[in-house]
Amino acid sequence: MDAASDPQAAYRAYGPALVRKAERILRSREDATDVVHALFVDLIPKWNRDVDLPYLYRAITNRCLNVVRDRGTRARLLERESASAAPIGRVRLEDQVVGVGLIAALAERLDEGHLQVLVCRFVDDMTQEEIALHLKLSRKTIGKRLDRIRDEVISLRGQETAS
């Protein structure tokens, strides 16, 4: 039976990878597991065989961004983030490993499309070509969005220094 044949098979096959991905964003295994479980519960009634790991990766990114945008949950995640081990951070944004705090701060300044690119590049460590393929956008658009993300991080740092 292939992984996409039914929700249960896909949950078993892709669930662990998705929990790890959500955990890299949320820095909490418990919240990551909740997000993945909720996604599959919602997908059961509308399941189709086109669901694959990249599709679920995109869906989990959106779900995690919603969690980070929620101010109540965000406060709890930020508290936990400070206590969790720093991830390896192979791709850094202005020499910074992207975590809940930075995503939350950027969520106040950037739209959904930019945040998706942020997660693809600095959390999932995708190349620009890979992001373009993953999000079905042009390479040029990805480059522009990354430039805007960097500008916002520099602006954020400037504000922090000033205050």
Next chain:
Amino acid sequence: MSGLACIGEPISWLRLEQFATTRDPAIASHVAQCPACKHCLEEITADLVALPPLVGPEARPARTWWKWAVPAFAMAAAALALIVVIRPRGEDSAREDVVVVKGVGEVVLGVVRERGGVIRQDVRSFAPGDRWKVVVTCPPAASASVEVAVTEAGAAAADHPLMPATIACGNRIVIPGAFFLTGTNKNRVCATVTSPGGDRGTACLTIAPE
């Protein structure tokens, strides 16, 4: 481990996850030489994820149109007749689980029940041990703060089992936290929604014991 750097362009986590099944030689070659990517792959292979059981609403098989259309038309006609004949004049037709708040828009209150791993979004009855979550649907782009109060029939005061939460609106946004209902009386679950401008409204629904 935050000091490890890749020797070139890192292999993305998605490709590393897929490597377990595809065994791409290009990735194998990179991982053999790159301590950072090798470490990430080892993290994946060594990781054990305990997933909760997935039990949810069953996917329903497709039905031919007439199987649902005939009863649906019959029921619609009966409902229309009932509305025309029975509905008293001046009756308030507003749903109590829906409230319109200035600065937020239409807010729909809902609940989700978890019983022994089975999640239902369409029930309003409780038994001891059921776990309940509150969900709110409101127009995207709005934000609102939500305060949940649960009042048991006959009780003098309401309980506030969930922390007040500020949410970014969307479809069925889950208010953090969950609660249990006990006793043999009906419970009214109300969500007071406040817009950033301070306008507020309350939507309620009733959960009855089984």
